[in-house]
Amino acid sequence: MAPAPDLAAPPELVLTRVIAAPRALVFRAWTDAAHAARWWGPQGFTTLSCAIDARPGGRFRVGMRSPAGTSHWKQGTYREVVAPERLVFTYAWEDAAGRPGHQMLVTITFAEQDGRTRLTLRQTGFESVESRDAHQGGWTSCLARFAADLAPA
Amino acid sequence: MPPDSLAATFAAIADPTRRAILARLASGEVSVTELARPFDMSLPAVSKHLKVLERAGLVVRGRDAQWRPCRLDAAPLQAAAAWLEGYRSFWEQSLDRLETHLRDLQETEAPHGPRT
Numbered sequence: 001m002a003p004a005p006d007l008a009a010p011p012e013l014v015l016t017r018v019i020a021a022p023r024a025l026v027f028r029a030w031t032d033a034a035h036a037a038r039w040w041g042p043q044g045f046t047t048l049s050c051a052i053d054a055r056p057g058g059r060f061r062v063g064m065r066s067p068a069g070t071s072h073w074k075q076g077t078y079r080e081v082v083a084p085e086r087l088v089f090t091y092a093w094e095d096a097a098g099r100p101g102h103q104m105l106v107t108i109t110f111a112e113q114d115g116r117t118r119l120t121l122r123q124t125g126f127e128s129v130e131s132r133d134a135h136q137g138g139w140t141s142c143l144a145r146f147a148a149d150l151a152p153a
Numbered sequence: 154m155p156p157d158s159l160a161a162t163f164a165a166i167a168d169p170t171r172r173a174i175l176a177r178l179a180s181g182e183v184s185v186t187e188l189a190r191p192f193d194m195s196l197p198a199v200s201k202h203l204k205v206l207e208r209a210g211l212v213v214r215g216r217d218a219q220w221r222p223c224r225l226d227a228a229p230l231q232a233a234a235a236w237l238e239g240y241r242s243f244w245e246q247s248l249d250r251l252e253t254h255l256r257d258l259q260e261t262e263a264p265h266g267p268r269t
Contacts, residue, residue: 125163
């Protein structure tokens, strides 16, 4: 049985990574499409298209092809863009018909640490009223479809 | 669990008052009156939050017509946490590639810089 969840806080996924690069460069790698196209996606995936408008209210849409040849598209809207320290955006996978699935909220913080950058990523499930009302119930298949294509970590 | 249940779970726990209600219920079942006391809220306001939590399957109400105690069911929260966990591999692999990309970039930009 899974451990009892912390009921006072929403469930979230948290990852931390210390990257050997200056903070401004790491931030740019997240907000500049030419950079993001080179790394955003699992091992073995290739980028089909990468459009990023990193400013509050701006959108992104990225297409990737898995090693098995399946296309996956993700999209979202930037909520906060504070160079070079903080980035908040919504995030959803599109289903095969191009409809966005369940929205997540991703918060990235970039902190300086001895000339390197400590990156912390938090992802929470996120359901705005409009996305809940427009919900078609297709998002689990988006993840299942995607998970089936993930190369072994 | 059907997709709509997970959507309902995330919508239900987006509200801090509802999360506080769940935390309160973690210590055992209580009546609505008892539940309302520490929140300084009217009974109708608490009932409204409880309905959202009930619809999401997070709270179960007893059948006793007089008392109808509220009880926590944490299973939907565990399902939500498991669903988020499904994204760990996606991000870990992306961050591996980000590190490689930035290392290559810095080596190209500073070809005579220190190497290890």
